[in-house]
Every structure is written in C-alpha cells, then in structure tokens.
Amino acid sequence: MSKRRSSIDLGSMQAEEGMSGTGRDEAIYRNLYAAIVENHLEPGTKLPEDTLAEAFGVSRTSIRKVLQRLAYERLVDIRLNRGATVAQPTVKEARDIFAARRIVECGVLAQVVAKATPARLDELRDIVRREHEAEARGDRREAIYLSGEFHVALARVSENETLSDYLAGLVSRSSLVIATYGAPMAGSCRHSEHDDVLELIAEGDAEGARNWMERHLKDIERTVVLVDEEPSVLDLRKVLDEVARRHRGER
Known part of the structure; x- marks a missing residue:
C-alpha cells in the first residue's frame, strides 16, 4: 500500500x-x-x-x-x-483473502524476527504512533490505511520481496472487504495491539509473534459483518x- x-x-x-x-x-x-x-x-x-x-x-x-x-x-x-x-468482494472472496493473509503473515514472521533491527523496529513504531493518532481523532480511513501499511511494512522486514508484494495486494483487497461488509469501526485494530507484536519481535520470540498474528487476523476478520449492502x-x-x-x- x-x-x-x-x-x-x-x-x-x-x-x-x-x-x-x-x-x-x-x-x-x-x-x-x-x-x-x-x-x-x-x-x-x-x-x-x-x-x-x-x-x-x-x-x-x-x-x-x-x-x-x-x-x-x-x-x-x-x-x-x-x-x-x-x-465488490463476495463473502467467499473475503474469507479467502483473510485465510491467505494468515498463511503469509504467520509464515513470514520467523524471518522478520531474524532480520529485525532497532532501526527497523523504530520505523514500525512510527507507523503505529500515526495509527493511534488517527484513531484518536476519529479518522477511520486513515487508521485502517495505516493498519494495513503496518502489516506490509512488517513483512518487508523479512527482505522477502515476493511475499511482501503478494501481501500488499492482499491488504489492498482487504480494504474492499472492510468497505463492503464492515461495521462502522470494522477493520481497525484495537489500541496497542501492534505495539504488542513489536515487543515480541524485539524479544526474539518468533513463536509468540506467530501466535499473536494468527489471533490478530482472526479478530480482524470477526469484526467484518459479511452482509451485502447497496453502495x-x-x-x-x-x-x-x-x-x-x-x-x-x-x-
């Protein structure tokens, strides 16, 4: 993104x-x-x-x-x-997109932990800071955009460009899923959630980070109400x- x-x-x-x-x-x-x-x-x-x-x-x-x-x-x-x-994604496409994100984002975290540096973690913290600021002022579009940007930037730490580029496309399509089916605040991550995974990565806890990501993406998917609406x-x-x-x- x-x-x-x-x-x-x-x-x-x-x-x-x-x-x-x-x-x-x-x-x-x-x-x-x-x-x-x-x-x-x-x-x-x-x-x-x-x-x-x-x-x-x-x-x-x-x-x-x-x-x-x-x-x-x-x-x-x-x-x-x-x-x-x-x-306008169908319900099946919406579920497929989130399933694919779980496979990619959970799978890449071991490489992310291995290659994370203090400078890279600081860049990710800056995205999280801007995300929190957007949430605080009620800017839903910006908060959702920055949430997606965080996930893509996190994957790019792995230095696997093929996976990162594929994920960027999935995140872009996720925004359409949220716009199509989401409740008013669907798709925005709860305050401090991204801070939590950065702490796990900083500690070198690859398994903990992978488990966190799986729960996190499932939580986001559950916030999406899969009901058709007329644009x-x-x-x-x-x-x-x-x-x-x-x-x-x-x-």
Whole structure:
C-alpha cells in the first residue's frame, strides 16, 4: 500500500504538458489506487471511462489501460457492456483473502524476527504512533490505511520481496472487504495491539509473534459483518478532487 504516498493532484497532471504517456498513466493509476484502497470510492462504484478521462484530462485509451491494470490487481471489475466498477468482494472472496493473509503473515514472521533491527523496529513504531493518532481523532480511513501499511511494512522486514508484494495486494483487497461488509469501526485494530507484536519481535520470540498474528487476523476478520449492502451514489469527480487535494497537502 505504499503507492498512496506517491499520488499527485489532478491539476498538476493536466498542467504537466511534458509528462510522458507512461508517466501520466502511472499518476492516474496512483490516484485511482489511493481513492479505492482508502475507501473514498466504495465497492460497486461505477468508473465511467468518459468521466475519468475528463477528470484527468486524458484520452479514454489512457483510462482504459489504468482500469485494466487495476482489474488485474482485482481492485476493479470490468464487465462487457457494463463498464468498470470498484470491485465488490463476495463473502467467499473475503474469507479467502483473510485465510491467505494468515498463511503469509504467520509464515513470514520467523524471518522478520531474524532480520529485525532497532532501526527497523523504530520505523514500525512510527507507523503505529500515526495509527493511534488517527484513531484518536476519529479518522477511520486513515487508521485502517495505516493498519494495513503496518502489516506490509512488517513483512518487508523479512527482505522477502515476493511475499511482501503478494501481501500488499492482499491488504489492498482487504480494504474492499472492510468497505463492503464492515461495521462502522470494522477493520481497525484495537489500541496497542501492534505495539504488542513489536515487543515480541524485539524479544526474539518468533513463536509468540506467530501466535499473536494468527489471533490478530482472526479478530480482524470477526469484526467484518459479511452482509451485502447497496453502495451509495456519489459524485466521482468530487471524490477524486478531494483525494488529490489531500495528497497535494502531504507532499
């Protein structure tokens, strides 16, 4: 989920006449990726090519390539004669995603413990600190995003890029599960939980950390209420503008 910090605003994209087609497509991808995984665009939201092309100031061909990339990552559904929508995981897919996360995250922890250094642990503690701050101010989207970022950053300590990249995709899809089925505070971790696993890792307790992770992920899954809900109607351009302004302020 690290792609989020790279997002750029719509105005900059339209103003950069010298930006290559590849660079422009990447910027559009980052903005749509952020809007989806941060739940600004709810599962089931329609993504009309003409609306997106106008919003980003590009051709529908460019938008189509970005949507196909997001569809490959299973964040967008594209259906013949129905266009693209933000993916809406089924109950089975939701359960499969969490089952896969348990296999990956529990399995990688021995390597994480072996390679953890004080500096890496401090970086993880900084994510946890920002997560707690988001929870304290009631920013559910930010808290859930940072929770996912923590899990991916933790796996990256193992230096196994294949597993870390796979997990990043699972975490992104988890955000869609939470948005589709979650209760108001579903998917956010209880205060201090991530602090607990960092203590176990610092102590070199690989088995304790693995057991913690299994319980933790099962607890998160139990907070998700797997009941279908109809997505609300929203102004796509307005949402994208809001996301762009937010990320412009972070740079």
